[in-house]
Amino acid sequence: MGYGDYYICRNCSYFGPEYVDTSNKRFSKDPDLRKQILSGSYGDRPKELIISSPDAEYQLKGFLYLCRNCGEMSSESGVIIKAGNKELYRPAKNCRICGKKMKEINSGENVKCPKCGKTLIIEDSRLWD
Numbered sequence: 001m002g003y004g005d006y007y008i009c010r011n012c013s014y015f016g017p018e019y020v021d022t023s024n025k026r027f028s029k030d031p032d033l034r035k036q037i038l039s040g041s042y043g044d045r046p047k048e049l050i051i052s053s054p055d056a057e058y059q060l061k062g063f064l065y066l067c068r069n070c071g072e073m074s075s076e077s078g079v080i081i082k083a084g085n086k087e088l089y090r091p092a093k094n095c096r097i098c099g100k101k102m103k104e105i106n107s108g109e110n111v112k113c114p115k116c117g118k119t120l121i122i123e124d125s126r127l128w129d
């Protein structure tokens, strides 16, 4: 049972990875997330930042990435950290196929099919449950 969204192609049946749209979540000092960050689950940099910045707030986000070089898509959860209006940290991802830096796709953004070039549509997997 899924709970996220997928980019799919109606033309060639390309199926992107599931991602969870968390764009309406707020930044906070959530104690559970803080524990996870401090345990190093999201890397060393986020951990250092929340220790060194007392007013840091954070958000767990389901990121969706697209490789502009080879068309690979992948999804991953990560944290964004900010203090006031300043963003301190946002994860970056390299393509597992070609190693190039991937582009982060915003929820609802128009994406072209990596196989056939037609515009992908978003399917909500919750409709299938």
Ligand SMILES: [Zn+2]
Pocket (backbone or CB within 6 Å): 009, 010, 011, 012, 013, 014, 113, 114, 115, 116, 117, 118
């Ligand atoms: Zn296609």
Ligand SMILES: [Zn+2]
Pocket (backbone or CB within 6 Å): 067, 068, 069, 070, 071, 072, 095, 096, 097, 098, 099, 100
């Ligand atoms: Zn690639």
